[in-house]
Amino acid sequence: MIEIDALVVGGGPAGICAASTLAEKGLEVWLVDENDQLGGQLVKQTHKFFGSKEHYAGVRGIDIPQKVDLCKVKVLSNTSVLGCYKDGVYTLIIEEKTYIKVKPKGAVIATGAQEKFLPFEGNDLPGVYGAGAVQTLMNKEGILPGKKVLMIGAGNIGLIVSYQLLQAGVEVVAVIEGADRIGGYWVHSAKVARASVPILTNHTILKAVGKSEVEGAVIAKLNSNWEVEPNSEQTFEVDTICLSVGLAPINDLLWQRGCQMQYVKELGGYVPSRNKFLKTSVDNIYVAGDVSGIEEASSAMVEGKVAGLALAMDIKGENFEMEIEQAFRSLKWLREGETALNLRKGLEKIGVIEC
């Protein structure tokens, strides 16, 4: 059994900021990620980020991880955290061969999110991908997913991945969206539109066509009650259907440890109850980033900082409230706009547990 001060699970923006903060406060920190490279979702975000200077705005997502100081953190990549037990022990498997147990004084769980899927006929055909998979193939592995793509979902991810497909030389026949308005930022939709890609709101996919792989997609119009309008079907000849219909938190470790969980639709599904310092119902477990509610890398980084500072306060018994207050102000601005309306509703539902 190895005893350390703090364990951070997940090396995305939330995890690296939490680990960097904890180390800066003089704690012995381990940062664990199952991938070979730190950054979580960032390793495939080739576009420039929004936000302000403190959130690395204008910097491309892929360049952000290198900007965070991790020199005092012990980084374990290719390492999965398998379990989290009542006695405070975490089990880790390194490089799929070495199994170890770690007992930290406290942990930040920043495991991020996974993509949601969509039920429709033929969705099991090769050629139906999640947008995240397309991004990993294309931007990380350098492999084109197909030649002609239909994108489902006009949120930021659907729009950005469409733009990145165009950059890679892939034809995007359309972006369709069930809702009556574009969910992503209009500046993103403008980028896609001026490259001749139509964005069709009030449209859904009915089925994927093809015998052994995707050869086409049938889409149709929806009325305001999300019912298919008769005779509105259209068929696109495509070899790839890309789904970008939302993310759900990866919360297995939190369930296992018995953290109190709440279903909050606006935050992506089951999220841990927590106080404003991101402490869960379990004494020494904090959360940060998409696992605590689907949001953005910019806010994930600030949450990582808050969780790191709060956990460092717990362990060291020192006061970092001034820094935490500053981070809260930054979060407030990130969550203030009209595009964050839904998110604010979700955060309100989750309330605050008294610490």
Next chain:
Amino acid sequence: MLKTVGIAQKDDLIEVMPSLQRLKQGPVAIFECFQPIPCNPCENSCPKNAVVIGEDINNIPFVDHDKCNGCSKCVSVCPGLAVFLIDLSKDKGNVTLPYEFCPLPKKGEEVYGLDRSGKIVEICTVTNIRTAKSLNSTTLLSIETSKDKVNEIRFIKLKEENNER
């Protein structure tokens, strides 16, 4: 319309257009950023303090076109690729746009000028290409257009797609 098709319309654009008088004086930035989103690099990048967003980074950028000298810093920094330079001071119109595709056209090459929906408007000539490291992989392309098309053309397509594709 913006909400449903993602393309700015005349009414949206009137609000952000520099005055005719200013347009005739030389290159000036036009900001096609219409939605409150948490973002402000344009404000920080402007050496002339022509762009104001303020403490709430969700505010829509306010641009003082009289202070703007068309230096293009905001064009390359904007993650939304929502800023363009337009110039009506010469015989022909000129548009500078952010471009993140390859292959790049060459100076002097003819390309299709596309409107905000990707439709071909006219054939334009590339007058300048800037790819400095400080531009963070966003190339600044300047193209010569008809004078009455500077407010229409916002993207380009190469006339002959390179075989390398």
